[in-house]
Amino acid sequence: MTGAAKPVGLHALVLAILLALHFVLPDYHHGVLARVLTLATFALGYNLMFGYTGLLSLGHALFFAAGLYGLGMPMQHLGWSAEVALPFGIAFAALLATGVGALALRTQGVAFMIVTLMFAQAGFLTLLYFNEFTRGDEGFVIAQEARSLFGISLADADARYIAALILFAVAMIATLILVRSPAGRVLVAIRENEERARMLGYDVARYKLLAIVASGAMCGAAGAAYGLLFGYVGATFASVQYSILPLLWVLLGGAGTVLGPLIGTAFMTYLIDLGSGLTDAYMLLAGAALVLLTLFAPAGLLGEVRKRWAGWLP
Amino acid sequence: MTEVKKTAAGGAISRRTALKGLAAAGATGAGLGAMPGFVPYIQAQSSAPIKVGFQVHRTGIGAAYGRWYDRTTLAAADLINEMGGINGRPVEIVAEDDGTDPKRGAEVVEKFASQLGCDVGFGTLFSHVVMGSAPRAGELKLPYFVVSEGHHVASGALNRWTIQPGICDVKSQVLAMAPFVSKNLGKKATMIFPDYAFGHDHRDFFTAAMEAQGAEVIKHIAIPPTETSYSKYFPQIPRETEVLYHVMVGPGVLTFVKELGEFFGPSHPPIFGFLDSLEAVDLNSPGLEFLDGTYFWEGMPRYLQSDAPDPVKFYRDRVGVDDNGASASDPKDVSTFAHMFGCWETLFVMKKGMEAAGYQTTADRQKLIEAVEAMEEMPFGDEHPQGRKVFNGKTHQVFGPQYISKVEGGKLVVQAETTAEDSFYPDEVDYTTQSF
Numbered sequence: 001m002t003g004a005a006k007p008v009g010l011h012a013l014v015l016a017i018l019l020a021l022h023f024v025l026p027d028y029h030h031g032v033l034a035r036v037l038t039l040a041t042f043a044l045g046y047n048l049m050f051g052y053t054g055l056l057s058l059g060h061a062l063f064f065a066a067g068l069y070g071l072g073m074p075m076q077h078l079g080w081s082a083e084v085a086l087p088f089g090i091a092f093a094a095l096l097a098t099g100v101g102a103l104a105l106r107t108q109g110v111a112f113m114i115v116t117l118m119f120a121q122a123g124f125l126t127l128l129y130f131n132e133f134t135r136g137d138e139g140f141v142i143a144q145e146a147r148s149l150f151g152i153s154l155a156d157a158d159a160r161y162i163a164a165l166i167l168f169a170v171a172m173i174a175t176l177i178l179v180r181s182p183a184g185r186v187l188v189a190i191r192e193n194e195e196r197a198r199m200l201g202y203d204v205a206r207y208k209l210l211a212i213v214a215s216g217a218m219c220g221a222a223g224a225a226y227g228l229l230f231g232y233v234g235a236t237f238a239s240v241q242y243s244i245l246p247l248l249w250v251l252l253g254g255a256g257t258v259l260g261p262l263i264g265t266a267f268m269t270y271l272i273d274l275g276s277g278l279t280d281a282y283m284l285l286a287g288a289a290l291v292l293l294t295l296f297a298p299a300g301l302l303g304e305v306r307k308r309w310a311g312w313l314p
Numbered sequence: 315m316t317e318v319k320k321t322a323a324g325g326a327i328s329r330r331t332a333l334k335g336l337a338a339a340g341a342t343g344a345g346l347g348a349m350p351g352f353v354p355y356i357q358a359q360s361s362a363p364i365k366v367g368f369q370v371h372r373t374g375i376g377a378a379y380g381r382w383y384d385r386t387t388l389a390a391a392d393l394i395n396e397m398g399g400i401n402g403r404p405v406e407i408v409a410e411d412d413g414t415d416p417k418r419g420a421e422v423v424e425k426f427a428s429q430l431g432c433d434v435g436f437g438t439l440f441s442h443v444v445m446g447s448a449p450r451a452g453e454l455k456l457p458y459f460v461v462s463e464g465h466h467v468a469s470g471a472l473n474r475w476t477i478q479p480g481i482c483d484v485k486s487q488v489l490a491m492a493p494f495v496s497k498n499l500g501k502k503a504t505m506i507f508p509d510y511a512f513g514h515d516h517r518d519f520f521t522a523a524m525e526a527q528g529a530e531v532i533k534h535i536a537i538p539p540t541e542t543s544y545s546k547y548f549p550q551i552p553r554e555t556e557v558l559y560h561v562m563v564g565p566g567v568l569t570f571v572k573e574l575g576e577f578f579g580p581s582h583p584p585i586f587g588f589l590d591s592l593e594a595v596d597l598n599s600p601g602l603e604f605l606d607g608t609y610f611w612e613g614m615p616r617y618l619q620s621d622a623p624d625p626v627k628f629y630r631d632r633v634g635v636d637d638n639g640a641s642a643s644d645p646k647d648v649s650t651f652a653h654m655f656g657c658w659e660t661l662f663v664m665k666k667g668m669e670a671a672g673y674q675t676t677a678d679r680q681k682l683i684e685a686v687e688a689m690e691e692m693p694f695g696d697e698h699p700q701g702r703k704v705f706n707g708k709t710h711q712v713f714g715p716q717y718i719s720k721v722e723g724g725k726l727v728v729q730a731e732t733t734a735e736d737s738f739y740p741d742e743v744d745y746t747t748q749s750f
Contacts, residue, residue: 028428032421128539131514137539138441138464138511139416141449141471155453231449234416234442235510241415273421276411280372
């Protein structure tokens, strides 16, 4: 196999397996995987900025919520169809990411983390403040009959899974193309040594902004899809917890790997799901697993695989 | 999943066909069978237990409520089983923590319906978890009995599968309180409430209810949910305030009430609070002495009243609550008495609904909802110890008595009781017109 064939083949195989699972998974796991694919898209977006560009954000719940509310609010208050609201939600998240990026990129390191966290908190509190329209923490339900795209009801389990798979596939392929492109290699160069990238003549600020906007749009797409597929829009998704979760998913799966976010999201979801069936202290199990992984697989599950056996993994 | 739909990627092979093929080929053998969800679902047999999926807040902001919702639910289930179960079948409570989180709540509902083979979902309290979970319950056609107090069910925001037959909603509670507050405590009220949906419901409904009584709310003080110190908000209370109305939830409630006392010192206007502000908190905690003489709404009186009827005593004994509303085995473990009766009563409504519907298997879920919708009068007694109730099948919401208590000598003593009819308001939805 050539250098490009291996990664392309692997990722195509993963998509084929995910499609095959649609036909064989029992109802419960079928539903769980649909949610995992949607949230893995959120993690993919986060990974683009953190894993590939080295920008550690603590405020990505803002972009997920921007997509969620960007879709949900017009559908709820203006009667927009999902066909119009979905791209609007993504565009709104991208626009917000542009604004946040333009300001937050004036900082670096810890300051960047704090600024992004503050932006996300401001977004969260804004949702609570305008409770009259957003229904704040309680949120609102998108009516089942409104949740259809091109005549296909996304409240149907089969359609939901396929829609989540398409969303994930598009985000994964886009990530794969981006990180293997010259622009993607510049992002990695920035992550590895920002000063050197600048000295080589790259407009580092522009590339970083590109990463934030692409990341925000992807996270926004995940948020908009979540509202459409699962029918609920609520401020909880803008809380700090949902800024930490994609970081955990990416760290678990392997930062800077295309498939790592999917593995991390699925691992964490099932860890909590199976753990909660065994004990009330299931978060302790999750915490212990995270500590063990940090100790013995600091590069994450797929990161370790790449380090030990498959250096070609993108 | 009972319906096979052709999807873009599905082509001629449906999920059901593929699953059947795999089963026939024995492909779902040892490896897959090791995972719980892969165990073939078997329809409940006539002697098998009726499984009640209990969505419980064991962790997160609702944990204090969850602990007592858990105890009350288990006590009611034990009693039902002692009575012979439902349609001759025992009741099994299948509890799962939802972390008081709407995403996890939706996952738990899916687990009940698709993996654990539960007949119904039950017991959710916090509104955002109900809102996050109800769409999935509707899609999975799982009867979803919430014990939430929120106005979300009666407002029409949810679906035909979601029903609240065991606890009154905020709107009805507030409507029933306004006449007492305006006539006995003052006509110019200042409201302090949490700055999110639950608090805003109080703000909107109580303000309107006071105006209807010829009184007014002169100041709204909203406190952000992230707040940990409350003193800075109290100077906003206008001097002309005749009655102070407060409601607060979450881990900061004790701090909130203590700081309110510190702010006023020995002299304060008449105070009327919702006991949510002090649920699971000992009324005799240091710093709460100033509450003596103030009034509270209670969903059900926490302290055993001198004239308490037998069903109330019976309920308290079965749940394991002492005369002060704390655990019979640990006086420091104060209950969420004003709310948890909802679990008890909901389970008995479910029982009656299943009996009326002749419920046998999950195929009878629709009949169960229709049977509950047909209910109306729910007389006071062992099954409804909080009081007589009236159920509105159109709005899926129950209405019942509310209690106004005064703090006297460190205990809450009931001063007035409103009737179910006092809390009626015009229907905002008719779920019975919606299809299943």
